Amino acid sequence: MEWRDEGILLSSRRHGETSAIIEVFTPDHGRHAGVVRGGTSRKIAPILQPGAQLDLTWRARLEDHIGSFVVEPVRSRAAAALGDRLALAGLNAVTALLGFCLPDREPHPRLYLQTEQLLDLLDQPEVWPLAYLRWELLLLEEMGYGLALEVCAVTGQRDDLAYVSPKSGRAVSRSAAGDWADRLLPLPDVLRGVGSGGDAEVAEALRTTGHFLTAHLATDLGHAPLPEARARFVTAFTRRL
Template sequence: MRVAVNQLADAGNLAAPKRSRPAARDLRVLGQPGFVLHSYPYKETSLIVEMFTRDHGRIGLVAKGAKRPHSRLRGVLQTFQPLNTSWSGKAELRTLIDAEWVGGLLPLEKTALLCGFYLNELLVKLVARDDPHPALFDHYVSTLNQLAHGEPAQIVLRKFERALLKETGVAADLTRCTSTRAPVAPECWYVVDPERGPRPAEAGDNWPRVEGRTLLAMEAEDYAAAATQQQSKQLMRFLLAHHLGGAPLNTRQILIDLMQI
């Protein structure tokens, strides 16, 4: 577990500020709530940081001098830590001016930590830069909080995956059959077209077969039933793979190997 976390590291008390103009038009943004999703070295002493912010979405920042031993940013730019961030510039990569730790979230440990890296990888690969998603940001904060408090990971992750697809505009309505427009029947079996939504399962379908009651439960965010947990896991794995265009999720494979999430 320790080795896996180290490899990945290399790879609810946030106040909502007043909405500012879109990031692409701003020269300077001050005090924006955000989280580090990923960072990697840039030149000798700096970092490029992928940040998920409440009102500006995912942005790329250059943290100049952050690798210097006495840099104030050196110990601040950590994943899963609530930050207030400030930056300037209007290019694709802005310049980080300041970052301050806010606090309010428990640290993630063990499996919860791996789940947190999985969330970050999803955001980096599925959320476009400069595309604000304040509702998804709030859901991310809530998800980290639930993981930190030991909520069942298989349920917490399914809810976040579904919220991510909804907020990015690619989630179909799971309560209505696309071929007939009739409501999904709990006792029937369906497959879910990633681009259209549910349709009745047919012989020869290679897509995951899901009971109607599972689709209805997912739409209602009710994952109490064991069948719902199992079928939703297979369905979300299939849907995410489609929208990722075949790009692998490194953290998911580790989670599958460890606990079959």
């Protein structure tokens, strides 16, 4: 078995004396793991940094084997991430969430494309948080937890939408919320793709997406709690408000 693809490095860990096991996200083969021979060497180890864009050739005797990778660097994102605390926290959140959420070897080409575009914005802190929020919305959608925010779940109206039901992920208008308003999640305009999305509004929106990542996606996957990298990014972001 053999295939070639391009991918984003999610994680790398030492394997034996000289090798590494890496996990990558590719457009055609999804989240995929494999062994890199000599992955701890001075030549290859610097390439295997989270977020790196790699040219990958995977080989295995049988399809269900872990197999081995031959990797070639396409571009590194380490400089953009290491030069800014928020960028580094954001990169770690993206790679951790993908490793946590994605089914093994299941392609998600739309999510892959948006992930690649998001990571290429790491050196643009003025637009990155909004791009990250939109990426989280797509991640929820791709995993089957997309939010329905166009009409009120109670009245069917399209205006005065102010809340999100924490159970259904559907919008609720201000008038329909009534006494239940304090039990609902905020629906800032930026969640519906309206407006420029200032930092305060993005932070409010991340509270809502965070609920569905934690209370729905992570719970239904039966995993441990959501990766702490996501909370660290949100904390780093809110500190700049």
